[in-house]
Amino acid sequence: MKAIIIQTTCSTKEEAKKIAEVLIKERLAACVQLSEIESLYVWNEKFCCDNETLMSVKTRKENFEKVKSKIKELHSYDVPEIIQIDITNASKKYLKFIGDSTNE
Template identity: 35%
Template sequence: MTEPQHPHDRPHDRPDGGPNDRPTEHPHQHVVVTTTHEDEAAARALATALVRERLAACAQVHPIRSVYWWGGEVQDAPEWRVDLKTRAALADRLVARIGELHGYDTPEAIAVPVTTGAPDYLAWLDAETADAPGATPAETPAETPAETPAETPADAPGTA
């Protein structure tokens, strides 16, 4: 008996199992998109621009040390990591915008799914990114119907 495949391990639409040309599908509603920059001021400017554009609700900028291959050699350099919180529906646009604004030849821009989170925080994240320019109705978070108070029985204390 074979083990069932994880959905991410299955080939999608191509019989040969190769990659497809469809946009990335995000099974989760929220993601953290990460990029890096060599300069703190540039990292902060990038974070600010993306939050102002409402492609992310917030960004965190912090110093890191990166070890990576570049130019045929292992590099070891200080960088600034930018973590951007957004809705999964905006992830591809956010990654593309990072590519447009970033100064690196090959900027890191990866999205990691948020599997759970504080409901109030995630609702805030949805609200702050709802007005992203060009957002389609499918990208706009569904509005939660207002809670209606339970009806009070006529014989409950304090009722007339």
């Protein structure tokens, strides 16, 4: 089993918690960490500086498409960030936790 982190941002902590709860209850994620961040970017030719909640979703690599679909379904953004980060070094016990906590 290969483990990954899927990263996305939400406009509110409440939205992030709702998405995280669904992902965990449906066993698509073993763990979701939420962090308050400030994002600077250009959208529709306008400079933006927004407070967001960063979600770090720990799951199996095989679940990427399912998690991506669920995020798109529940997310309020037109173009949510959904990126995959491979976990290259982790303890066997932590990888087992991810595997045991998620479905393929």
